[in-house]
Amino acid sequence: MEYKEIIQSALQALRTNILRTSLTMLGIIIGIMSVILIYSIGQGAVAFITNELTSFGTDYFQINPGGSQISTFAGSETLTFDDLDAIRNDASLTNIKSIAPIAMASVPVSSNGEEDELLTYGITHEALDILRPEVIEGEFITQEQEQSSERVVVLGSKVSETFFGENSTVVGETIKINNRTFRVTGIVDSSSALAGGFINNAIYIPINVVINDILGEERLQEIDISVYDQNSINQTIKDVEDLLRDRHDLKEEDENDFQISSAKDILSTVQTITGLLTAMIVAISGISLVVGGVGVMNIMLVSVTERTKEIGLLKAIGAKQKDILAQFLIEAVVMTLIGGVIGITLGTLGAFIVSLALTIPFVLSVPAILIAVGVSSLVGIIFGLYPARRASRLSPIDALRYE
Numbered sequence: 001m002e003y004k005e006i007i008q009s010a011l012q013a014l015r016t017n018i019l020r021t022s023l024t025m026l027g028i029i030i031g032i033m034s035v036i037l038i039y040s041i042g043q044g045a046v047a048f049i050t051n052e053l054t055s056f057g058t059d060y061f062q063i064n065p066g067g068s069q070i071s072t073f074a075g076s077e078t079l080t081f082d083d084l085d086a087i088r089n090d091a092s093l094t095n096i097k098s099i100a101p102i103a104m105a106s107v108p109v110s111s112n113g114e115e116d117e118l119l120t121y122g123i124t125h126e127a128l129d130i131l132r133p134e135v136i137e138g139e140f141i142t143q144e145q146e147q148s149s150e151r152v153v154v155l156g157s158k159v160s161e162t163f164f165g166e167n168s169t170v171v172g173e174t175i176k177i178n179n180r181t182f183r184v185t186g187i188v189d190s191s192s193a194l195a196g197g198f199i200n201n202a203i204y205i206p207i208n209v210v211i212n213d214i215l216g217e218e219r220l221q222e223i224d225i226s227v228y229d230q231n232s233i234n235q236t237i238k239d240v241e242d243l244l245r246d247r248h249d250l251k252e253e254d255e256n257d258f259q260i261s262s263a264k265d266i267l268s269t270v271q272t273i274t275g276l277l278t279a280m281i282v283a284i285s286g287i288s289l290v291v292g293g294v295g296v297m298n299i300m301l302v303s304v305t306e307r308t309k310e311i312g313l314l315k316a317i318g319a320k321q322k323d324i325l326a327q328f329l330i331e332a333v334v335m336t337l338i339g340g341v342i343g344i345t346l347g348t349l350g351a352f353i354v355s356l357a358l359t360i361p362f363v364l365s366v367p368a369i370l371i372a373v374g375v376s377s378l379v380g381i382i383f384g385l386y387p388a389r390r391a392s393r394l395s396p397i398d399a400l401r402y403e
Contacts, residue, residue, distance in 0.1 A: 014331060017303075024299045025339035027292025028379065032343025032372045033350065034281070040351035042278035043363040049270050051361070059097075060130050060226040061237055061262035063244070065219070078248065078257040079220045086247055087225070087240060095227045095236045100126040102222040103210045109203065111163040111175040118159060119202045120177065122210025130224045133199045138171040138186030145185075146206045151213075153182040154204040157189035177203065178214055233262060289375060292339070293383035300332055300387035325392035332384020333377055340376030344369055 014021045065079035084101050087093065103122035108115060121127075128140045136157065145152050153175060155163075164170045173184045182205065190199040211218055225240065227233050237260055248257055314324065348364060355362040 011334065014335060020299060021335060024295050025292070025335055025342070027295050028289060028336050028339030028376055029292075029343040029346065031286065031289035031292055032340050032376055033347040034284075035286075035372055035375075036344055036347025036368060037350045037354070038278055038281045039365060039368045040347070040363055041354055041360075042274050043365060044351070044355050044358075044360040046271055046274050047363055048360040050267060058263040058267070059230045059233070060224055061233060061260060063223040063225070063240070064259045064261075065221065066257065066259065079223065081218055081220065083244060083247060084220065084223055086243060087223070090243060093236065093239055093243075095229055095232050097226045097228050098126045098129045100124055100130045100224040101207060101220050102127065102224065103207050103215060103219070104221040105210060105214045107178040107214055109159075109163075109175060109177050111173070114163050116162065119198070120210060120214065121202055121204045122207035122214075123204050124207055127204070127224070130226045131199065133188035133190050136187050136189050137169070138184070140186055140188065141204060141206055146208060149206060149208040149212065151180060151182045151209060152185045152205065153177065154186040154188055155184060156200040156202050156204075157187055158200040159203055160187045177205070180213060233264065237262065289379055292336075293379040296332055296335060296380065297383040297387060300328060300384055301390070303331070304328065304387050304390055321392045325388045328388035328392070329381065329384050332388065333380035336376045336380030336384075337373070340373050343376070344372055347372075 063079060081101070084099065087096070088099050101124060105120050105122070106117055107120050109118045109120075110116075123141055124146050125141055125143045128135075133140075138154070140154055141152070144150075155170065155175075160168070160170050163175060164173065170184050170187060174181050175184060176182070188199060188204070225236075227236050241256065241260055244258055245254075245256065250257065351364065352362050354360075
């Protein structure tokens with residue numbers, strides 16, 4: 001028999017039992033679809049976070065007080081203005097571009113009959129270079145306003161809408177913060193999904209005003225530091241860490257009483273977590289492929305039994321053992337390949353729909369598709385080999401007599 005005839009015969013056999021063939025392919029379809037879908041969504045999430053962090057800036061790192069998140073929010077006092085001055089005045093830290101201290105407090109804010117509890121950032125003018133908000137009206141906090149402790153405030157765009165409505169000119173208006181009157185000098189906004197969450201919903205005033213009028217004590221919740229050379233940021237972080245450890249009289253065995261983190265650290269963590277989750281789910285999806293492969297083998301064994309007389313007839317008219325083997329093996333491979341193509345199509349479509357719903361980049365990996373096709377073919381060969389060999393070894397006389 002020619003291979004063209006073998007392939008046509010295999011396809012005809014699959015069409016004859018279309019329902020059984022479809023049900024057999026279901027496990028393959030689900031497995032391949034899951035692999036494509038999960039891999040695409042995972043890579044899209046990583047791409048989204050990478051883009052967000054890049055737009056927000058990966059050339060800076062931040063220092064927070066306390067050795068854990070719990071102590072940070074509990075009001076730890078391990079980060080001071082003296083620490084800030086020590087970093088700013090250290091001549092060996094040549095890679096540092098800007099330093100922005102931040103003091104935070106949650107305070108009551110009211111204006112135009114509206115009142116809310118808002119996060120207030122006490123900042124300096126350097127924060128504009130590091131946080132990179134877009135000033136959409138007025139101006140950001142200036143160095144002169146810091147030095148004079150002027151009661152001025154810059155509003156996040158959402159805060160401005162809450163108190164003054166949309167499309168309103170608010171520069172020059174007044175707003176009460178912690179029962180003290182402040183003059184609005186600007187509005188800032190961020191389109192970033194990550195940064196916009198806090199930039200657009202907070203207010204910003206000179207840091208000395210927060211220290212003197214709200215907190216009543218000199219302590220910092222954050223120091224943001226930008227660098228000239230991103231490639232050397234890890235060394236700069238190490239140098240700053242050594243400086244602070246020395247200032248805080250920490251021994252070699254002592255843990256830091258402060259935290260240092262960078263956007264690159266966050267990105268690396270996200271990529272690691274996403275990679276582990278993707279690998280785990282792909283492994284689970286692999287179980288579906290194995291189940292689908294077992295289904296292929298079972299159905300092919302049933303097919304061999306049902307077509308015993310056909311096999312005997314083919315052998316009687318001259319079909320060789322390798323021809324029978326090829327026919328049944330091709331049936332198994334074609335079945336799994338069709339299932340693989342359907343799975344790839346559904347997985348790609350599903351990933352595209354999810355990317356639209358979650359507003360993340362649509363990432364389709366060609367290597368992942370090629371692997372999926374290869375795996376589906378391999379499943380067909382492995383699980384179709386035993387039934388095909390069994391069919392090819394049938395005696396033509398016994399096969400023709402089979403009832």
